[in-house]
Amino acid sequence: MRLATWNINSLRLRMPLLQRLVEEEAPDIVCLQETKVHDDLFPLDAVKALGFEHVVFSGIKGYNGVAILSKLPLTNAGGHQWVGRTDGRHVFATLPNGTEVHSLYIPAGGDEPDPLINEKFDHKLKFVTELKDWFPANRDPSRPIVLVGDLNIAPYEADVWSHKQLLKIVSHTPVETEGLIAALDAFGWVDTIRNRIPEPEKVYTWWSYRGRDWRASDRGRRLDHIWATPSIASAIGSPKILKDARDWPQPSDHVPVLVTIDG
């Protein structure tokens, strides 16, 4: 079974790129973030035409939006709304093998890393705190669960192009990285990407649109994650980070990350 996660930055605009991903990598499950489409306008027919008969999505007008596209039947589909908002950041469903898959989109948090003057950063920190408590309160960590998505935090030094230069940049500040690792530890999640590619090897999944030559400067960050509970983590192989997708026509600023899951 092949699973992909991708912040696609507008599903409707980049439907041809989704088709290319499906043709070249043959994922059975695609978890998307930033679909940027209201549920009423979700391109369900086009998604089904790519072979994904089983789809769960949660979207609002203009921004955010998450989805799970599957060639395998999905059961117990649902979602959760975070920090008291209804803003399309989380859906989940269960695969035929009993594994529950979650597609999550944590807020970016704005530019100023001070929750007292930046409401977006305050929202992000509250989100991460809720994340730490939600899975222990609502799920059994002995079950097979996979949590993927754009978590908008690069937790480790090798997850950014310059640890020192990004310490005060939102996505890599200590309050965020420590908060995300606390959420990871609270449920006993395995960070399956870092498990397979240990530090100090650099791993990035996002490169800014800003700047002339993203590949030459290579100022990336690992914002997209694949977490798993221990009972399924050992069945997850090395991630394939589709760096070349950053050069596809009209690309997303995030690239797809793929893993195989045995069973």
Add this chain to the structure above:
DNA sequence: ATGGTCGGTTGCCGA
């Protein structure tokens, strides 16, 4: 120290 580029609810906001 600054500005740089995207997409969508466009002449701005969120990222």
